[in-house]
Amino acid sequence: MPAIDLQVLWDAVCKADDQQSFRQLFDHYYPRLVRFATDLAISREAAEEIVSDVFVQLWKNRREGGSILYLKTYLYTAVRNRCYNHHRDEQKHQWLELEAENAPLAGDVHPQLEWKEMQQWLDKAIATLSPQGRTIFRLIREEGFKYKEVALLLEISPRTVETQLVRATSRLREALQQYSRGGGPKIPVP
Amino acid sequence: MHHHRLDELITAKLSGTLDESGREELAALLLQHPEWEQQAALLEQYWNSVQEQEAPPAAVFNEMMAKAEHTGKTTVKVVAWWKWAAAATLAGLLCTAGYHLWQHSYRQKELQLVETRNGERRHFRLSDGTTVHLNASSHLTCRLNARTREIWLDGEAFFEVAKDPARPFVVHAASMNIHALGTAFNVKAYPEDAQYETTLLEGAVEVYLDKTPEQKVRLRPYEKLAIGSTAALASPEKKLIIKPVVSKVAMAKAAALPAADSTLLETAWVSNRLQFEALRFDQLAKLLERWYGVKIEFRNETVKNYVFSGSFASESITQALQALQLTEEFHFDNQSTRIIIY
Numbered sequence: 001m002p003a004i005d006l007q008v009l010w011d012a013v014c015k016a017d018d019q020q021s022f023r024q025l026f027d028h029y030y031p032r033l034v035r036f037a038t039d040l041a042i043s044r045e046a047a048e049e050i051v052s053d054v055f056v057q058l059w060k061n062r063r064e065g066g067s068i069l070y071l072k073t074y075l076y077t078a079v080r081n082r083c084y085n086h087h088r089d090e091q092k093h094q095w096l097e098l099e100a101e102n103a104p105l106a107g108d109v110h111p112q113l114e115w116k117e118m119q120q121w122l123d124k125a126i127a128t129l130s131p132q133g134r135t136i137f138r139l140i141r142e143e144g145f146k147y148k149e150v151a152l153l154l155e156i157s158p159r160t161v162e163t164q165l166v167r168a169t170s171r172l173r174e175a176l177q178q179y180s181r182g183g184g185p186k187i188p189v190p
Numbered sequence: 191m192h193h194h195r196l197d198e199l200i201t202a203k204l205s206g207t208l209d210e211s212g213r214e215e216l217a218a219l220l221l222q223h224p225e226w227e228q229q230a231a232l233l234e235q236y237w238n239s240v241q242e243q244e245a246p247p248a249a250v251f252n253e254m255m256a257k258a259e260h261t262g263k264t265t266v267k268v269v270a271w272w273k274w275a276a277a278a279t280l281a282g283l284l285c286t287a288g289y290h291l292w293q294h295s296y297r298q299k300e301l302q303l304v305e306t307r308n309g310e311r312r313h314f315r316l317s318d319g320t321t322v323h324l325n326a327s328s329h330l331t332c333r334l335n336a337r338t339r340e341i342w343l344d345g346e347a348f349f350e351v352a353k354d355p356a357r358p359f360v361v362h363a364a365s366m367n368i369h370a371l372g373t374a375f376n377v378k379a380y381p382e383d384a385q386y387e388t389t390l391l392e393g394a395v396e397v398y399l400d401k402t403p404e405q406k407v408r409l410r411p412y413e414k415l416a417i418g419s420t421a422a423l424a425s426p427e428k429k430l431i432i433k434p435v436v437s438k439v440a441m442a443k444a445a446a447l448p449a450a451d452s453t454l455l456e457t458a459w460v461s462n463r464l465q466f467e468a469l470r471f472d473q474l475a476k477l478l479e480r481w482y483g484v485k486i487e488f489r490n491e492t493v494k495n496y497v498f499s500g501s502f503a504s505e506s507i508t509q510a511l512q513a514l515q516l517t518e519e520f521h522f523d524n525q526s527t528r529i530i531i532y
Contacts, residue, residue: 115235174238
């Protein structure tokens, strides 16, 4: 959904208490935020609870919503803060899983890979990145965040964001090469 | 080792941070290694084909709403809930904290982010009373606290700074730092542009570059300071250039503050006018891209060198291009978000 539509929905929530618009915002952000929270090393169950709670607060505070200039950043930051609270005992948040080092991708390579299959193939490659790496990749690709915003959100340097993103690109290119080695000579480009 | 550079360039292209020289470098690299060209194309296609996320079941929303509408008046548990809710609200508000001065130890972040896309302009007021107009395709981060007011800007913005001698107002844009005290000024620093500019309309500002903080330049009203974006990095000693700005209506300014002078090239955008003077078509195309949120492609090298002056306000992109056609001969094909000029 384009950013401007989301903003219109949010305006309707703030000014007209429109539950239907709130539902649409919820449906849009809920799966993304849950995935973001699970990447911050939170269990799926806890992640769902955290995201729901953020929306509970959002609805309660909708009248003051005018002060939220940028809903997306607000939501991600709120989820992040709660995830940190969840980990309160630890001094600093740590990315738990390590990146699978050049793990070969599972699955057969068919000579006639359709675009859909190719996409799934590359999705798998992204899944082998470290949680931090794939979070960064998703935030920038799917949510349209800028390097600097991701850096602020994850409390890392913009340089790290860039490095991780370049790593994701390398991993994707490796996956493409693996494909062409393993199978068909031509990759169909729709 | 070329591989790593290739990955860097592809990454920059995908995330939209590739500048002109990077574009050229990537094109040259792909020309040298045709086998990478298909890979690059496929990666771009993959990048752009984001799958829609599946919405959660209705029950998840309903359960959340039940909690949200629950006002809770009596039970003991409610007290805990409220305490927790207050803390949570606080945590949440921290990300919009540019609006509020929080003196809280949990996380001393008072950052606020605002950004605009191509074709989008916004204006808003900061908690200190400063008004900001943000031009298209710009990104602004601000930090306001008891001691300072700091802004980081990528792109273009017009500031009407609220007077507060106790808290200096500083804008960091590219390699420029602009220090203001109760002032109206415009800053233009798009990373992809060849030049960064500060234009002062009222009050006083001091500008210095990152590398030469001791060398400060003070601007007077209606002066513009321009620095080359690449030169500024390569040779920091390079003199800053101050140009007087010519207003078409000489100093016909109302006594009341504001306002960006709409007769001025540098700040016309604040009053929703796109104004340009003696600008090459390919440079004008960049302005049009930001202004209208479109992509413009040239298929004819001669046309790129046409020079135009003019201003647009409520015109659509088609009307704007038709107006330009009155002056110079060219053709265009408008495919909604992509426009081909030939």
